[in-house]
Amino acid sequence: MRWGRRAPAGPTGRSLTLAMGRGGVYSSFMTEKPFASSADLADRQQTLEVLADGVYALTAEGDPNVGAIEGEDFLVCFEALATPVAARAWLERLREHTDKPVRHLVLSHYHAVRTLGASAFGADVIVAHDGTRKLITERGRQDWASELARMPRLFREPASIPGLTWPDVTFSDRLTIDLGGDRGELVLAHCGRGHTEGDLVAWLPRHRIMFAGDLVESRAALYTGDAFHRPWATTTLDRVAAFGAETLVGGRGAVTRGREAVEAAIGQTRDFLTTMLDRVGRVHAAGGTLKEAFAAAHAALEPRYGRWPIFEHCMPFNVSRLWDELSGVDRPVIWTAERDREVWNALQS
Template identity: 50%
Template sequence: MARGFASQNDLADKKVSFDELGDGLYAYTAEGDPNTGIVVGDDAVLVVDTQATPVMAQDVIERIRSVTDKPIKHVVLSHYHAVRVLGASAYGAENIIASRPTFELIQERGQQDYESEAGRFPRLFRSIESVPGLTWPTLVFEEKLTLFLGKREVQILHLGRGHTKGDTVVWLPKEKVLYSGDLVEFGATPYTGDAYLKDWPGTLANLRALGAEKLVPGRGASLLTPEQVEEGIAGTQDFLTALYSAVEAGAKAGKGLKAIYDETMARLQPRFGNWVIFEHCMPFDVTRAYDEARGVADPQIWTAERDREMWQALERGTAMKSAEANP
């Protein structure tokens, strides 16, 4: 029997860091687990990504309360993935903000993603019974939304497709601090199962053009200098380029998914194998890249059943209906 998802064996607690990036600007990170950003304004707090369950979010709230008693009025969803959004109810925010494509993805596949991710990440979904249901935005924007937390300007931007079609970043232009969501990872493997791999580098170029001097990635440690920021962006792009070029070459040669997966793993392991969640992400990453290289424009919906089917296909070499059909 094929082994379970790599993430199902990742059960050890991670060390949490609560980094101060500047006056009232913080990052909640945990050794490659999903990050949360905190912006404290003159009159309110804004949170970027929420953790996976309301109970898991309580630790973030405790850290916020250690530095301010201002109300948490705004929650920004960097994208639709359950591990990022299902803890939102814990904050009691007035506004839950998302890009229009993120709202559309929640409508289209939010429930399937909830069930898929909860099955793959048991540690991150502790106390899943505390989740009241899908997280629905109360405020949806097109390309840019500017908030003023008193005198503090916060820009919420959709710079293009990448990790998903709805990726959102939070940018503080005066402080030059950026919360990137999963568009940028640092020492952590980008998950591309719902990605637009050919668009992602262009979106990274738009992100780079902001000129951030500090950056909180979706996973990994806070980047606290311009040099570290560039290292994070360049590293993410290097992974994406290596992944897609390897898979595209195999697809053009007429190879099947299993063969391409094995070859791509062998090619990327020496450079990226020590990154967090490498073994977990790669089957999903190669499957999406294989689809995109064969002309499947939009990512297929991941369900718990499709997850298992894909994993068994790449563990055992059995046929994967959803990956092989309708190129």
Template identity: 50%
Template sequence: MAEKAFASTADTTDKMVSFTEVGPGLYAYTAQGDPNSGIIVGDDGCMVIDAQATPAMAEDVISRVRTVTDKPIKYVVLSHYHAVRVLGASAYEAQGIIASNATYDLIVERGEQDKASEIGRFPRLFRGENSIPEGLTWPTITFENSMSVFLGKREVKLFHLGAGHTAGDIVAWVPDAQVMFSGDLVEYHSACYCGDAHLREWPETLEEIRAFRPKALVPGRGDALKGEQMVREAIAMTRDFVTSLYGAAELSVARGRNLKQTFAAARDVMDPKFGSFAIYEHCLPFNVSRAFDEASGIDHPVIWTAERDRELWAALQG
């Protein structure tokens, strides 16, 4: 069998962008399984949820925003620290970049390594890489558990409900429309990336999201979710992905299997249900590695570097 191309380096096809209204003045920027952004338009300005990977790519988000409003983009919210979400932030010229305290700490701990890792894994998502400013993207406003931001009279509530995709994930909730922007805590017909995840806690965090009973939800990847039924389906699908992965790893570790054997066991469980999902093959080695670690008692995810990425890929997908 031919060796699979590393991560998503062979994925060079541009995706079709959709810009969908999910509530009054609320929009989802989605692109067939590529990272989503969300837009909240208030009385006196806008908020963007997740900035895209480069300023050059963020310009397309800005151009879509300009088709619906000329109000200034006042805030950029980073749902978590991954480079593909944050490095485009400078394009918005926002007065505040908001994230959780935990996300800030993760940027300090592993931001440089993550940047190199992600650019190496998925070059298409870093088009216009030379437009990224030197250094890392830093939040200018952080919070522990929750905060409110007012866009005129419109309130946006930001919550750190618990760990999941990373230790620092936050969601944005718009009470007047009952719409949520979840970042990568919820995906729809896309693989969850779990390389930096807290897999035992993630389902509890999903339950917190479900309790809001959103009328619409913008996931981290996949189509905008309109209607409570579609939202519930996506949350259930995400929970199934996470629990199937961790369950396979936990059983394998209990039986004394090594990482390669655990990878095969996870495939047996995951491939039939999720093999057709966007970025599934890219994510699987990193997902199984993290699940194997967590099931082995390593609670704090090991930092990914460009070198570690390649070594793991060769060991499991080679």
């Protein structure tokens, strides 16, 4: 593990202007479908569930899930939400059950909707994978502007964000937190490249509960715009499954309970990925176009997944990233507000 430092605030003013589309920046980009989730402005019903003694999950009808685990005299929180204002609302719900201070805030990966609310927690230590620190350094500002434009509803009072969130402790393989007393331990593990190259899961062996981040979704579409499709669909999900979780909190969707249901959620995630690999791969191998690959993947996935949260939002970015992989681009190209619109208009118009 290693220690990190805090960084200065926020994306540049220009990036924020682009993200918010002020001054007619995108006036020449008109599409038939509203951009990403920009028109998704309806509130979601949040549900706080007690999964076991001192283990909590907050789900919200397909919005990002968060969680918390009680130690003997402290809390470990999992995920930070998009803004401090959004995070404080979650903490107010949590305080109905426990008043223990937050010692550790665990970030499953680098995406803005998972990290930028961190200042609300007052955590002693922010923990993430080595790859997450690298990605925040490399593309955190661009991701902030990109996600604000894609999902404005999740950014409650974006002006409350003090800056990028930087982990204090990072690790490469596993990190174990002793919860104290008879509460056992919390294991943080990197299972391989997947949703990003820095994903981690949080595992409670005592209760056989896993917080999987966006490596597994339960009845929610996958976002793969920063993914590594082949390892995610194979070795990474194999390692997730090997824990044998009996309760799983995915990145989005309802809590999954029971070994059979957990296996089904992992299977759904794998099927989404393998279908994309197959359909996009066929078009790529035949010398087709990105637009044709998008149409083929959309047609194959829509009957099963089309009504699930963020499906239409995700698909252009998913197919674009997979097309790059098949073309030999190992690491994802950085998504900027400008590039987001270019891809959306090329594929969803």
